Amino acid sequence: MKRKLVVIGAGMASGRALEHLLAADPDGWDVTLLNAEPRGNYNRIMLSPVLSGEKTYAEIVTHDDDWYAQHRITCRFGDSVVRIDRENKVVHASQGSAPYDKLLIATGSAPFIIPVAGRELPGVITYRxxxxxxxxxxxxxxxxAKAVVIGGGLLGLEAAAGLRLRGMAVTVIHLMDHLMERQLDPTAGYLLQKDLETRGITVHCKGATKAILGKDRVEAVLLEDGTIYDADLVCMAVGIRPETRLATDAALEVGRGIVVTDQMVTSDPDILAVGECVEHDSQLFGLVAPLYDQAKVVAETLLGTDAAFQPVQTATKLKVTGVDLFSAGDFADEPGREDIVFRDPARGVYKRLVIESDRLIGAVMYGDTADGSWFFGLIKDGADISAMRDTLIFGPAYQGGTSADPLAAVAALPPEAEICGCNGICKGTIVAAIEGGATTLADIKAQTKASASCGTCTGLVEQVLASTLGDAFHMPAAQPVCDCTDLTHEDTRRLIKARALKSMAAVMQELGWKTSCGCHVCRPALNFYLLADWPLDYTDDAQSRFVNERNHANIQKDGTYSVVPRMWGGMTNPTELRAIADAVDKYAIPAVKVTGGQRIDLLGVQKEHLPHIWGDLNAAGLVSGHAYSKGLRTVKTCVGTDFCRFGTQDSTGLGIKLEKRLWGSWTPHKVKLAVSGCPRNCAEATCKDIGVICVESGFEIGVGGAAGMDLKEVQHLAKVAKEAEAIDLTVAFVQLYREHAKYLDRPYKWLAKVGLEWVQAQIVEDMDNRAALIERFDLSQTIYQRDPWADRATPQAQADFAPLADLTREAAE
Structure with a gap:
């Protein structure tokens, strides 16, 4: 006969306990799951990405309805437990009772509310x-809207970052003298504050809240020093306390939490407890790794096997996109301890190791946390580090005389080295899964749960895959620009900036080019990099461009060219159309085509006629559509509010403004843009390099779409209320792409390398950086935004059309 198990609380700890229990004994238990929330188990540590808009609730659900149904669990969600009747072994809830043979309490924790006036006003919330x-x-x-977050710990900062990404003006008030004082030393706290402030978040340390002000709802926060911060929302994130009320009412032993044994059993042998509500050996637990260890012990205890919970050290990482932070162990200043400190202010990197008696006891890392797991393993193991003392700060890749090879460092890690802190997964578990047939990151997630929670260990898991599978694991190798150099595009561009190299000759001399003048592969790339990085100092080299860009027209398979005049936002007028029709007749152009980008293409133009045709078209006010260029091609629009009954904004007007702002700018590859006046998306904005969808409340901006060899839907960059901000974000995105992308990489390929989150941090969150990017773009446009035919549409320009010996038609494409 099945035993009855009642579980109070459908959180991560109890969910993991049920996984272990039902995997080992799927038919031995009749499980009833009671939860005050109207939902089941979800990954609470991923609430921050949900708040920031990086994930949806559906993406963080751990156990869906099908999982519960498959395991025949009776779910009573939204049913609050009233009391526990230990004598009759019955749990009483708001919607009925549930008898048990064994009871598991997993009530978690409750947020602490500071006792100040106004704390009960609408608009004051917690974050749990x-x-x-x-x-x-x-x-x-x-x-x-403005938000004030009270509390500068992990949860408070994640809330602040998420609210800022949602567009709110955010202030963080922290009682102590630096952020995350329990996890960080003052230097790392300073770097973190500086980073958050660059994202537009105001940080007020040494700030004691005196009162929350407001009448019908919250309006402001008053500090003890008299400072007042306006607020439409106040989020209290000042700490948590174990939720023990049910246990206390049931007369279980309760200290700061529900007291449990090593087997996770309470003072009642038929009642177990797990998670943030428990106290074990006078210790409370708030991080997920020890809670998962507890869950495993709970399952073993219910199965009648011998297991004991032994707390282990935990490490801390902040789940804020673009912030690399790691801390573990004890880093307080105490007699007999020594510090090893590494600083790189230019990169924003800070590392501090605390050593006592030849043992690493603490580590704080900011800006570069790649070696965090290795340092954490040394702390947990109490390893003797005397032999590697001189090189310890540089991480595992430098130990034993090896080179800085991350794969070699991962290969040297012992099997018990922890890789995934959230789930307590060691290297040996991952290697066993690989040896059992796992060959991808998805396989590892499914089989071990490594990298399946917060995701910060993903890179390390991939390195374990690479070091274990060897050649069978295909990580893309960095390719040099061409045979003239061993440098990659990324390295070349970085060195051009770092060494202020402002000419082709300087690049080739200083960077050790193997040839004297480069080749048809590297010269166009170097020409673009120099043009984009030094617009005031570098002169565009026509001889280093592909034939299409040199001739300012697209060569066709029969040797003729196509002419595409620019039509702003797809709009034209009788004067322009007459000029085009006259050119077709005058120069006997055999084909006229309306393109997918809402332009008119004149096909079959003889090369010698190009200057003359453009002389005529220029006279009518038409300029080059740059259909041949690595630059802005077209801005496709629908008619928007001017004529369409469904239009929500002036999409045509916005498209024209964007095209007039962006045309003529050289970019790593062609850029296509569209503006749709409503979500019906008639301009097909969702498959462009940049796409804007107009909605009632503003403009939704997407980036990284494609509709060619690769079909890509745009990724959501931001939603803004004002047309001016939509233009600013678009211009900043183009300039960021110009400054960082590899030559001939379309935006979607570049985004796959740098990550959308990084781009958002640069131009959505960082307003100062956005303004600087726009300023640099506009500076470049003062030089290069001109019709290339303005000074070439003369008969004498014919000599300029000699084909380049080293830039063939094939190379052009």
Whole structure:
């Protein structure tokens, strides 16, 4: 006969306990799951990405309805437990009772509310569950909304970052003198504050909250020093306390939490407890790794096997996109300890190791956390580091005289080295999965759960895959620009900037080019990099361009060319159309085609006629559409509010403004743009390099689409209320692409390398950086935004059309 197990709380700890239990004994238990929230188990540590808009709730659900149904679990979600009747072994809830043979309490923790006046006003919330997260998302939808986050710990900063990404003006108030004082030393705290402030978040340390002000709802926060911060939302994230009320009412032993044994059993042998609500050996637990260890012990205890919970050290990482932070162990200043400190201010990197008696006891890392797991393993193992003392700060790749090879460092890690802190997965477990047939990151996630929680260990898991599988694991190798150099595009561009190299000759001399003048592969790339990075100092070299760009027209298979005049936003007028029709007749152009980008293409133009045709078209006000260029091609629009009954904004007007702002700028590859006046998307904005969808409340901007050999839907960059901000974000994105992308990489390929989150941090969150990018773009445009035919549409320009010996038709494409 099945035993009855009642579980109070459908959180991560109890969910993991059920996984272990039902995997080992799928038919031995009749499980009833009670949860006050109206939902089942989801990954709470991923609430921050949900708040920021990087994930949806559906993406963080751990156990869906099918999982519960498959395991025949009776789910009573939204049913709050009232009391536990230990004598009769019955749990009483708001919607009925549930008898048990064994009971598992997993009530988690409750947020601490500081006892100040105004704490009960509407608009004052905590940050613990999906309801809190949704409340913050809803509040962020108000134009110009302001938020104050009280608490500069892990949770508070994740809330602040998420709200900022949602468009709110955010202030963080922290009682101590630096952020995350429990996890970081003052230097790392300073770097973190500096980073958050560059994202537009105001940080007020040494700030004690005196009162929350407001009448019908929250309006401001008053500090003890008299400072007042306006607020439409106040998020309290000042700490948590174990939720023990049910246990206390049931007369279980309770200290700071529900007291449990090594087997996770409470003072009642038929009642177990797990998670943030428990106290074990006078210790409380808030991070997920020890909770998962507890869950495993709970399952073993219910199965009647011998297991004991032994707490292990945990490490801390902040789940804020673009912030690399790691801390573990004890880093307080105490007699008899020594520090090893590494600083690289230019890169924003800071590392501090704390050593005592030839043992590493603490590590704080900011800006570069790649070696965090290795340092953490040394701390947990109490390893003697005396032999590697001189090179310890440089990480595992430098130990034993090896070179800085991350794969060699990972290969040298012992099997017990922890790779995934959230799930407590060691290297040996991952290697065993690989030896059992796992060959991809997805396989590892499915089989071991490594990298399946917060995702910060993903790179390390991939390195384990690479070091274990060897040649069978295909990581793309960095390719040199061409045979003239061993440098990659990325390295070349970085060195051009770092060494202020402002000419082709300087690049080839200083960077050790193997040839004297380059080749048809590297010269166009170097020409673009120099042009983009030094617009005031470098002169565009026509001899280093492909034939299409040199001739300012697209060569066709029969040797003729196509002419595509620019039509701003797809709009034209009778004067332009007459000029085009006259040119067709005058120069006997055999084909006239309307393109997919809403332009007119004149096909079959003889090369010698190009200057003359453009002389006529220029006279009518038409300029080159750059259909041949690595630059802005077209801006496709629908008619928007001018004529369409479904239009929500002036999409045509916005498209014209964008095209007039962006045309003529050289980019790593062609750029196509579209603006649709409503979500019906008649301009096909969702498959362009940059696409804007107009909605009632503003403009949704997507980037990285494609509709050629690769079919890509745009990724959501931002939603803004004002047309001016949509233009600014578009210009900043183009300039960021110009400054960082590899030559001949379309935006979607570049995004796959740098990540959308990094781009958002640069231009959505960092307003100062956005302004600087726009300024640099506009500076470049003062030089290069001109019709290439303006000074070439003369008979004498014919001599300029001699084909280049080293830039063939094949190379052009």
């Amino acid at each position: 569950d999906m309801d809190d997260t949704q409340a913050m998302i809803d509040a962020s939808g108000q134009p110009g």
